Amino acid sequence: ENLAGKLQPKEPISVLMINGTEDPLVRWDGGLIKLGRHENGRVISVEKTVEFWIQAVGAGAVPKVEALPDADPDDSTRVVRQAYSGGRRGTEVVLYKIVGGGHHWPAREDTRGRLARGVVDRTIGRKSRDIDACEVIWEFCKAHPKAGRAADAEKPPAPRGLNVGYRILDLKLPGGDQEKPLTVAVWYPTAAAPKDICYGGPTRSKVAVDAEILAEGGPWPLLVFSHGYGGSGLGAVFFTEALAARGWIVAAP
Numbered sequence: 001e002n003l004a005g006k007l008q009p010k011e012p013i014s015v016l017m018i019n020g021t022e023d024p025l026v027r028w029d030g031g032l033i034k035l036g037r038h039e040n041g042r043v044i045s046v047e048k049t050v051e052f053w054i055q056a057v058g059a060g061a062v063p064k065v066e067a068l069p070d071a072d073p074d075d076s077t078r079v080v081r082q083a084y085s086g087g088r089r090g091t092e093v094v095l096y097k098i099v100g101g102g103h104h105w106p107a108r109e110d111t112r113g114r115l116a117r118g119v120v121d122r123t124i125g126r127k128s129r130d131i132d133a134c135e136v137i138w139e140f141c142k143a144h145p146k147a148g149r150a151a152d153a154e155k156p157p158a159p160r161g162l163n164v165g166y167r168i169l170d171l172k173l174p175g176g177d178q179e180k181p182l183t184v185a186v187w188y189p190t191a192a193a194p195k196d197i198c199y200g201g202p203t204r205s206k207v208a209v210d211a212e213i214l215a216e217g218g219p220w221p222l223l224v225f226s227h228g229y230g231g232s233g234l235g236a237v238f239f240t241e242a243l244a245a246r247g248w249i250v251a252a253p
Contacts (some may be wrong), residue, residue: 001030001042004052012057012088014144018133019046020077020101022125035123050084050095057087063095070130071108077101077128091144096136101128105238108132116202134242164244165190165211166197169251185233185252187244189214199234205241217247225252 021028025035030045044052054061063082070078077100085092098106102125110117110129121127165188172179192211198204213220225240227233233240233252240250 001044004044004048007052009056012091014087014091014140015053015057015093016096016137016140017046017049017094018096018098018106018136020098020103020125020128022100023103024123024125025103046095046097050082050093053093054084054087057091057093059084059087059091059093068130072129075126075129077126077130079106079128079130094140096131098128098130100126102126104128105236106131106133106136107238134239137239138242138246162189162214162245162247163192163194163211164188164207164241165192165209165213166207167210182253185240186249187237187240188249189217189220189244189247191216199237203234203237205237207241213249220247220249222249222251225250227252 019026019028025033026043027033028046030043030048032042033040053059061084063084066081066083068079068081077098080097080099082095082097083092084094087093096106102121104124104127106128108129108131110127112120117127167186169184169186171182171184173182174180187207190208190211191214192208194206194208196204197207197209223243225233225236227236236252240252243250
């Protein structure tokens with residue numbers, strides 16, 4: 001909310017938003033972000049956010065609205081896609097409105113146990129299984145390359161299913177009289193065979209720890225993943241691994 005009147009993008013950029021109408025943390029209508037007694041500032045509403053971006057890129061105010069198939073009727077959610085096209089340099093603003101959805105990452109599969117699902121959903125709302133957010137983001141990024149990067153856009157996409165490497169980098173940043181430590185988790189394509197790993201708590205996966213990066217097919221694009229205030233890159237390994245498996249280097253401080 002404090003940035004609403006200050007943010008001025010220097011050039012048009014396509015924007016993708018995925019928001020749940022019943023999100024109790026980042027509320028659809030805006031306001032205070034609060035979990036228990038902990039407050040994390042205020043946000044403007046989803047509608048005002050969309051208005052800001054369509055004005056910033058010069059997109060049309062009337063969207064193309066599409067109700068997507070109800071792939072899982074048992075999740076009590078529906079997805080409506082709203083696309084505001086016609087922005088400068090071919091940009092557009094796309095909103096996936098998760099009707100009935102909470103503060104969750106939409107995914108086709110839900111591997112949580114019944115107890116964990118019940119406890120979490122009571123706190124942050126329902127999880128939609130009608131779309132896969134990883135696939136939605138991936139397809140959106142492929143369809144909207146940054147202006148002036150035509151050569152990159154014409155480069156054949158990396159095949160799905162690349163092995164994923166993972167390592168932790170302990171960096172030091174200059175900061176006045178003392179260097180500040182910065183720990184960064186990195187996922188990347190590799191030829192090494194993955195092995196079972198526990199990231200911590202219940203988060204498990206298969207990656208190649210400290211493996212060499214895959215040279216063939218590179219150089220690979222870099223994405224710096226901002227996990228949000230109070231979060232952690234390890235809380236979104238389902239996304240970071242998915243990108244690495246498609247030929248990206250993903251760094252999460």
